[in-house]
Amino acid sequence: MRGLLTSVLVAVAAVVLLLVVSGDDDGRHDLHVTVGDAANTVVGQRIRAGGVTVGEISSIDPVERGRKVRLGLRLDDSVWPLPTGTRMQLRWAGTANYDDRYIDLKLGRRGAPPIADGAALPTADFTTPVELDTFLQTFTPRVRTDLRGMIDNAGATLKQARPGLTRALGVTPAALDEASHVMVDLTADQRALDTLLRQADTVVNAVQTADPGLRTLLTGAARTFDAVAARQGELKATLDAAPGTFAHARTTLAKADGTLDAAAALTDRLAPGATELQRIASPLNHVLGTVVKVGPDARSTLATARRAVPDLNPLLTKATAQLPQLGDIGKQASTELTCLRPYSPEIASFFTNWGDFLSDTDGRDKFIRANVIVPLPASFNALPYNSGTAKQLFPGMEFGFPRPPGGVAGQPWYQPDCGVTADQVNPFLDSETRK
Incomplete structure (x- = not known):
């Protein structure tokens, strides 16, 4: 009877545990990613892998005061666990469809460590498309002005290049024939072509991620080329004069060898002095600093001495007459002070x-x-x-x-x-x- 009761209790506990576990696990797994822009995304938007829906956007929250957005991503068991290196791309549903979006899921390398449930997907692993308004914003008034100028100048340029273009078009069929053979070779191996395009996309994405200022660099290069073109006359004159300049420089450098040898010998001789100068630089700097500090007091003292010169002249005249006597007194005083010094205690x-x-x-x-x-007793004053x-x-x-x-x-x-x-x-x- 006791064994039967124990078996029943174990079975009930197992059922309860199974219910708890099955109630907590709904077969869904959550991730989140923070991106700078996610236009036209809504909660419930699909996540697809190989054309099959495997999840959805569970939440959209603005962060950093609206400058970025945090997307919650909920995935099915069919693609879980996700290996590290998995990438996602927000895509349009069609070529003429801008509001129906979905997220394309590209699984990482098989066997890579799995991504933890609830983890944050790196921002670099989530790609958003370039929006049409963002593309149009690149055509600023200045860019449009430059583009108009380029088109205006293109007519005159093509007119001057007409003979050369005519000759080029004459040989174009042969070039196109060779290009056709190249295209045939490229399309012969679709897998290799697909790998090439994917690797090119990876390289371009890495360049864009590592150097977001590439547009600024190209704009600066264009301005530099414009400046060089504006100075082409001066540049041509400089290049024409360069051979003679280089010839004179070669002669001068040949003569400079002896001068440099003498300079090297002079430097070797000056080296010990430079070392000593370096050693006394710090004390000398301190002395100069002290001189600068006492400069105002010294200037005031000299001004006072200049004003006192008329009064000091008679005193100095009398002192000059007394100097021999003062010298004798000083010598004697020196001797006396020498004898008094031991009596200091x-x-x-x-x-x-x-x-x-x-x-x-x-x-x-x-x-x-x-x-x-007690004084000595004495019967009279003089002992x-x-x-x-x-x-x-x-x-x-x-x-x-x-x-x-x-x-x-x-x-x-x-x-x-x-x-x-x-x-x-x-x-x-x-x-x-x-x-």
């Missing part, structure tokens, strides 16, 4: 200590920090002993006159050239005592 610390002395804090304590010094005697009486006392640089830090730096030696820290060699 002591000079800096003097101002720092003096600043701390006048401040209400030294960074650690507030208001006051005292180091009480009867010198520095050496004081050192003997008070061994903890230090002596230095003048003190050497770094002496305060216990790292004396003696300067013999400035008269600061180890004798200046020996109390027994006190210079004032020797005096």
